[in-house]
Amino acid sequence: MSFVLAALFLLLIPMAGSSPPPEPVMCTHGTSGCIITNSYGSFTDRTVCHAASVTYPSTEEEVIAAVAAAVAAKQKLKVATKHSHSIPKLACPGGHDGAIISTARLNRTVRVDAAKRLMTVESGMLLRDLTEAAAAAGLALPHSPYFYGVTIGGLLSTGAHGSSLWGKGGAVHEYVVGMRIVTPAPASKGFAMVRELCAGDPDLDAVKVSIGVLGVVTQITLSLQPLFKRSLTFVSRNDSDFPEQVASWGRLHEFGDIAWLPALGKVAYRDDDRVDVSTPGNGRLNQVLLFRSTATREAIKARALEERLQQANATDAARCEDLRRQVAAVQRLGNGFTNDGVSFTGFPVVGYQHRIQASGGCIDSPEDGLATACVWDPRIRGSFFENDGFSVPLSKAPAFIAEMQKLRDLNSAAFCAAVDPRLGVFLRYVKASTAYLGMPEDSVVFDIVYYRSRIDGTPRVHADVVDELEQLALTKYGGRPHWGKNRDFAFDGAIAKYPDAGKFLKVKGSEWTDKVLGISGSPSSIEKGCAIEGLCVCSEDSHCAPELGYFCRPGKVYKKARVCSFQPTGHRA
Ligand SMILES: Cc1cc2nc3c(=O)[nH]c(=O)nc-3n(C[C@H](O)[C@H](O)[C@H](O)COP(=O)(O)OP(=O)(O)OC[C@H]3O[C@@H](n4cnc5c(N)ncnc54)[C@H](O)[C@@H]3O)c2cc1C
Ligand SMILES: *[C@@H]1O[C@H](CO)[C@@H](O)[C@H](O)[C@H]1NC(C)=O
Numbered sequence: 001m002s003f004v005l006a007a008l009f010l011l012l013i014p015m016a017g018s019s020p021p022p023e024p025v026m027c028t029h030g031t032s033g034c035i036i037t038n039s040y041g042s043f044t045d046r047t048v049c050h051a052a053s054v055t056y057p058s059t060e061e062e063v064i065a066a067v068a069a070a071v072a073a074k075q076k077l078k079v080a081t082k083h084s085h086s087i088p089k090l091a092c093p094g095g096h097d098g099a100i101i102s103t104a105r106l107n108r109t110v111r112v113d114a115a116k117r118l119m120t121v122e123s124g125m126l127l128r129d130l131t132e133a134a135a136a137a138g139l140a141l142p143h144s145p146y147f148y149g150v151t152i153g154g155l156l157s158t159g160a161h162g163s164s165l166w167g168k169g170g171a172v173h174e175y176v177v178g179m180r181i182v183t184p185a186p187a188s189k190g191f192a193m194v195r196e197l198c199a200g201d202p203d204l205d206a207v208k209v210s211i212g213v214l215g216v217v218t219q220i221t222l223s224l225q226p227l228f229k230r231s232l233t234f235v236s237r238n239d240s241d242f243p244e245q246v247a248s249w250g251r252l253h254e255f256g257d258i259a260w261l262p263a264l265g266k267v268a269y270r271d272d273d274r275v276d277v278s279t280p281g282n283g284r285l286n287q288v289l290l291f292r293s294t295a296t297r298e299a300i301k302a303r304a305l306e307e308r309l310q311q312a313n314a315t316d317a318a319r320c321e322d323l324r325r326q327v328a329a330v331q332r333l334g335n336g337f338t339n340d341g342v343s344f345t346g347f348p349v350v351g352y353q354h355r356i357q358a359s360g361g362c363i364d365s366p367e368d369g370l371a372t373a374c375v376w377d378p379r380i381r382g383s384f385f386e387n388d389g390f391s392v393p394l395s396k397a398p399a400f401i402a403e404m405q406k407l408r409d410l411n412s413a414a415f416c417a418a419v420d421p422r423l424g425v426f427l428r429y430v431k432a433s434t435a436y437l438g439m440p441e442d443s444v445v446f447d448i449v450y451y452r453s454r455i456d457g458t459p460r461v462h463a464d465v466v467d468e469l470e471q472l473a474l475t476k477y478g479g480r481p482h483w484g485k486n487r488d489f490a491f492d493g494a495i496a497k498y499p500d501a502g503k504f505l506k507v508k509g510s511e512w513t514d515k516v517l518g519i520s521g522s523p524s525s526i527e528k529g530c531a532i533e534g535l536c537v538c539s540e541d542s543h544c545a546p547e548l549g550y551f552c553r554p555g556k557v558y559k560k561a562r563v564c565s566f567q568p569t570g571h572r573a
């Protein structure tokens, strides 16, 4: 065991009695000698990061002092949040000597102006608390991620979104009208200063989506709407006309999204719109399989089954049977919706925005000695997955989908294990943004969750499928990786896909963000097995796992793709 893992392991033991997610920053001596990780306990390259120290400011003055101290000491600085849910190494200062500022204690509502529908909150506030506080004042945030365990500062940094082409669209940063950010300053100004950005200030377009490299955001002012109700149902169809539907669905329904199950040739279209607040119904989303607090024993059992189905001696037939079982279970449970907060009796489900827009019960798992937890909690042997999220311009989405369908038609059973049945290939809409690192055009975001082995370098079954889809999206269709998700290789060349990147690039970041921003180095690492780990696109067999029968091969539909493909006979082409 490496030192890093040993240290992590030792640090986790004292926390083994509690079930809310573990802290992302753990230090050996009080607040110094720290390691930082994400909520899965593992960054994309399976490492954790190091920092010399962490501070937990609870006021803006304390943030200023912390930034000033780090700048005066010439330390690199990064922000961590209560749970740090992003998958890439965004929160790593680089090296061992950096400083971490955590927003875990910056979680208050600063002010609510119900008449003007403005709400100002501290940046570390969880989405759950924000939407509840807004609702208490009769207000609603119209769009948000579907998981409420993230913070407003963290979700804005990565451009996080729900789904909409209506109004300003599905990205949360479209509703930001003011921010306060603490940035490094010259010694003459005390090494740190606060900047207040208001609507119309061009710098707001840089700071709204900043992947955390511009400074520490302390406060955010959001333009909200009167609290409303929604009514939703799912329309299930075959996928014959899926390419055409994707072009129109988002225009038909304010909160439309789409879940595609390629192996079954089925699409679930979410028909979801505002209704009058007098419409009866007090529904609630309590996302069933992925975000709810889950019995550890169940999570371990599900993982064991997943691992069995990954074995070479398991069949695609067994994998597809499991997919059907899981899809049926999700449907039986109304996709996680209830009509009254308790039970599901059928669609439509009608409810208030803040009860429908997001869920995440697992972050409130009781202190029950890990009897329940989030399925991905690193302290249990539960779920371990990759989550790729990439957006394709709306105008190109139909052609991209048609090509994915071609790949599916070659071997639909391969998709049973390649894509997690709980989500399928999940599509959401985001509108064009003025934010420099936001979407330059109306886009469809594709989310794919899939199995990841806990053992470094171990391929997953039908790994070539998602690899080909993703390369197809990223290279042929101009796809842009979600800043808070994805494997490392996806960020290669990402910044060049943003016309306003130049305006953003006047900044200094960390090792990882410098690579992502193309300032120095590449986010890919070329080494043995790198394509299995998503750290590179393969260009030779050693980047895959030839000893396990995985060789670097062209894609089946997109010939320019290079994927690790299982060749059972072991023949080299
Ligand atoms: C279960 C789950 C479901 C998700 N669902 C969705 C979804 O529906 N839609 C979607 O778009 N995304 C979704 N995501 C991704 C998620 O929204 C992003 O990864 C988000 O950035 C995580 O927020 P966080 O508060 O955990 O921030 P972190 O991951 O801790 O931070 C993200 C980045 O922001 C920086 N940062 C954080 N706070 C500040 C601050 N105050 N000032 C400056 N920089 C800061 C950090 O340094 C880091 O660079 C989901 C993630 C998970 C785990
Ligand atoms: C804010 O954080 C503090 C410290 O972590 C916690 O005790 C408090 O309950 C939180 N407040 C809210 C509104 O969540």
Ligand SMILES: *[C@@H]1O[C@H](CO)[C@@H](O)[C@H](O)[C@H]1NC(C)=O
Pocket (backbone or CB within 6 Å): 237, 238, 239, 240
């Ligand atoms: C798909 O559904 C449409 C009706 O919505 C039907 O006309 C068509 O035959 C179906 N295609 C397949 C392959 O089942």
Ligand SMILES: *[C@@H]1O[C@H](CO)[C@@H](O)[C@H](O)[C@H]1NC(C)=O
Pocket (backbone or CB within 6 Å): 311, 313, 314
């Ligand atoms: C499949 O292989 C694994 C080891 O690779 C073995 O433990 C298991 O018993 C095998 N299952 C069957 C049904 O042969």
